Structures are given as structure tokens and as C-alpha cells.
Amino acid sequence: MNITIRKELPEDYSKISLVNYLAFEKEFNSNYVSENGMIDSIRRNKIFSNNLSYVALYKDEIIGHIIYLPCKMIFNKKPLLCLSLGPVSVLPQYQGLRVGDKLIRESLMNIKSLKKYIAVHLFGHPNYYQKFGFVDSLIGESSTVISDIVPLNTPLFTRNIIQDDLDYLHDNYKRLYGNVDLIQLFEKDLMSFVSHSPSIICEMVIDKDKNRIGYIKHKVGETDTPLLLISDTKDNYLKLVRYLCDKYDKSQVQVPNHEDSIIYSYLKDYHQKHINNVYKEGMIFNISNNVEVNHYIQKALKTKKSGLIINSSELDLVL
Structure with missing residues (x-):
């Protein structure tokens, strides 16, 4: 199965919206509103670019999508430019075929080459995201x-x-x-x-x-x-x-x-x-080998506690 990954284009927006609707409608009856609302909000961010949003293509048709939100993470009271991994969606008939894996790996590779962001944060399942380099049990x-x-x-x-x-x-x-x-x-x-x-x-x-x-x-x-x-x-x-x-x-x-x-x-x-409490799903991936971020990760792993996160598990509030 020949899957290609490329940056999203404005003419892709309606197809991406449909992919998110079909990908999430069974699990969350109203998540079409939430996921697509979040994606639209991210695109309106002044520092957003299509370097942070990618589509998966099969036979020239969009079958998957991934997007990242620019944000600041506070390390020792110092703001650093990071990303929060947003929705990853794949059409139901292509789920289980590693389309999501390919989206995550290639998009992270492209983002790392920008040398602009120090880390990527997300809420997700440790058993799935650790293989991409994310470390779990970080967020208090x-x-x-x-x-x-x-x-x-x-x-x-x-x-x-x-x-x-x-x-x-x-x-x-x-x-x-x-x-x-x-x-x-x-x-x-x-x-x-x-x-x-x-x-x-x-x-x-x-x-x-x-x-x-x-x-x-x-x-x-x-x-x-x-x-x-x-x-x-x-x-x-x-x-x-x-x-x-x-x-x-x-x-x-x-x-x-x-x-x-x-x-x-x-x-x-x-x-x-x-x-x-500790969100076991809280994860972070240091994509820049930043010493300060490495120190934060090690400290968080030892203490099982870091900063307070307000609503980051809720896709309805863009942080």
C-alpha cells in the first residue's frame, strides 16, 4: 500500500473536515464539532503554517490528517517554543494499516528539520506513543x-x-x-x-x-x-x-x-x-536535545509531578 505524506493545502480543508468526521463519529457522537473546531482554531493562530499540518494520500485521495498547535511551555519559568500534537485522524476503512504511524513519523521528522521547536507535548496512550520517542507519566x-x-x-x-x-x-x-x-x-x-x-x-x-x-x-x-x-x-x-x-x-x-x-x-x-494527581497519558518528546528539557523530563519522571495543566486533556480549549 503506497501511502504518501505531504503538507496540507487550503484546497484540502473540506476533505480534511470530512476525514475527521468519519474518523471520530463512532467513538464520539459530537466530536466532529470538537475536532474540526480545534483544527480551524489552530489554523487561525498567527504563527501557524502548513509546516505543522500534514495529510496522508492513497491514490491521490486524502485518507488521513495530523496537525500541531504552536504553544509555549514553561520550563523553570522560562517560555520555550513547543508544539502540542493535535488530532490524528484516519478514515475508518484505512485504520489499522499504519497510516497514523506514517503520519506521525514523517511529520515529526519534517518538524525536527525546521530546528524551531524544542519539544512536542500530547495526551495519549503510552503503549502507542512511546515508539515515536515520547516519554509518559510527566504531567501533574x-x-x-x-x-x-x-x-x-x-x-x-x-x-x-x-x-x-x-x-x-x-x-x-x-x-x-x-x-x-x-x-x-x-x-x-x-x-x-x-x-x-x-x-x-x-x-x-x-x-x-x-x-x-x-x-x-x-x-x-x-x-x-x-x-x-x-x-x-x-x-x-x-x-x-x-x-x-x-x-x-x-x-x-x-x-x-x-x-x-x-x-x-x-x-x-x-x-x-x-x-x-498525575495524568498517565501526559507525554513529551524532546525533538531538539535541549538540555533544559532533558532536565525537566528526568525530574518529572522522578517526582511524578510537574506543572499544572489547565484543560489540556480537553480539545475544546486550545492551549
């Missing part, structure tokens, strides 16, 4: 279960995210999570804060005078474990937590948090239980 996740927040004395409301929210969201995200989030947003892009899937809700919480209280992102039916909370002050952050408790009749909420984050200081006066 921290969260805090909090209860007994002071009740609200005024009602709060929600609305959709709009363009005018972008500076507020991006700047406060960086302020709250910039020193603990392993992967950070590269550009100010509203697509990073809106949902691309019907299973994810993203909303701005406001007061009766339409002042922003903050931003909430959570899965449908999982309101007590929000994926992301953003606010501009401690008081407003606590109002977000209380809002979730009241609206969904919850006695406690588990929020993304880290011992070194500002949010940790916000919650210290409340009853809480801090949790440190």
Missing part, C-alpha cells in the same frame, strides 16, 4: 475541593463570551495561572475561550449592572468540577465558586489549583482539601 494536575464559601447577597447572571472580553480573559488567565501552567496561550484569540463542543459550556458571569464577575468553563453535567475559572479579584473568584454551588445545588466545588498559584492564597481561609 492539581486541584482543590472547597466548601463553605460565603453566600451571595446579590443574584448573578450569565451571557455568552464576546470579543470585548478577550483582554480581560487573556490577561487574568496569565495573572492567575502564568507561573504554574505548563502550556500557555500563544496569541490572544477568542477561540481559546469559547466552546467548540455541545458537551462544554463556556460563559461569562455578570452582576445585575452587567459588570464582569468572571468566566466559567465546565462540562455539561459536571458543574462541581469546573475546567477553568477566571476572575480579576479574590472576591469575584469566590463569587464564581459560590455561584456554581448555588445554581447547581452543590455543597462543594473542585477547582483547578496549584500550591504556587494566586488562587491557592484565595482559598486558604476556607475549608479545603488539596489534591495532586
Whole structure:
């Protein structure tokens, strides 16, 4: 079977969209929205180029696709240019024929030759990705279960995210999570804060005078474990937590948090239980032999813990 790999072209977009739909429709009923929404968002990134997106061809027909997201990884508080491996899709009738293997190997080879990126990060199955050079069990996740927040004395409301929210969201995200989030947003892009899937809700919480209280992102039916909370002050952050408790009749909420984050200081006066977990699926591949990245990998392997990753397991938020 003669499979060729080449960079994607603009005229490929509709065919790539169809490949993703057919590849994921059985496993995830709504993933067509999520996967293609993510791909469209990546293409709008100002530093994206077709060097980061490839198609697999068989008899001149596109049967597979792979894409990488430019991002910054924070190593010892220093931002370095990296990539996050996005969806790898293969048409169902060609799955199991190593088309995905060929896409990954050849695209990584081409990207490595650019000598621009130091590493590639992904969430995936260790048994599959180790053969490409990825090392598993690297990514730590921290969260805090909090209860007994002071009740609200005024009602709060929600609305959709709009363009005018972008500076507020991006700047406060960086302020709250910039020193603990392993992967950070590269550009100010509203697509990073809106949902691309019907299973994810993203909303701005406001007061009766339409002042922003903050931003909430959570899965449908999982309101007590929000994926992301953003606010501009401690008081407003606590109002977000209380809002979730009241609206969904919850006695406690588990929020993304880290011992070194500002949010940790916000919650210290409340009853809480801090949790440190490790995503076994978190993996990283050093494609540049960067000494700092090698040191990070070795340290992470020993401690089973690294920085906090917000939502990186969710393709709906582009990081």
C-alpha cells in the first residue's frame, strides 16, 4: 500500500473536515464539532503554517490528517517554543494499516528539520506513543475541593463570551495561572475561550449592572468540577465558586489549583482539601536535545509531578 505524506493545502480543508468526521463519529457522537473546531482554531493562530499540518494520500485521495498547535511551555519559568500534537485522524476503512504511524513519523521528522521547536507535548496512550520517542507519566494536575464559601447577597447572571472580553480573559488567565501552567496561550484569540463542543459550556458571569464577575468553563453535567475559572479579584473568584454551588445545588466545588498559584492564597481561609494527581497519558518528546528539557523530563519522571495543566486533556480549549 503506497501511502504518501505531504503538507496540507487550503484546497484540502473540506476533505480534511470530512476525514475527521468519519474518523471520530463512532467513538464520539459530537466530536466532529470538537475536532474540526480545534483544527480551524489552530489554523487561525498567527504563527501557524502548513509546516505543522500534514495529510496522508492513497491514490491521490486524502485518507488521513495530523496537525500541531504552536504553544509555549514553561520550563523553570522560562517560555520555550513547543508544539502540542493535535488530532490524528484516519478514515475508518484505512485504520489499522499504519497510516497514523506514517503520519506521525514523517511529520515529526519534517518538524525536527525546521530546528524551531524544542519539544512536542500530547495526551495519549503510552503503549502507542512511546515508539515515536515520547516519554509518559510527566504531567501533574492539581486541584482543590472547597466548601463553605460565603453566600451571595446579590443574584448573578450569565451571557455568552464576546470579543470585548478577550483582554480581560487573556490577561487574568496569565495573572492567575502564568507561573504554574505548563502550556500557555500563544496569541490572544477568542477561540481559546469559547466552546467548540455541545458537551462544554463556556460563559461569562455578570452582576445585575452587567459588570464582569468572571468566566466559567465546565462540562455539561459536571458543574462541581469546573475546567477553568477566571476572575480579576479574590472576591469575584469566590463569587464564581459560590455561584456554581448555588445554581447547581452543590455543597462543594473542585477547582483547578496549584500550591504556587494566586488562587491557592484565595482559598486558604476556607475549608479545603488539596489534591495532586498525575495524568498517565501526559507525554513529551524532546525533538531538539535541549538540555533544559532533558532536565525537566528526568525530574518529572522522578517526582511524578510537574506543572499544572489547565484543560489540556480537553480539545475544546486550545492551549
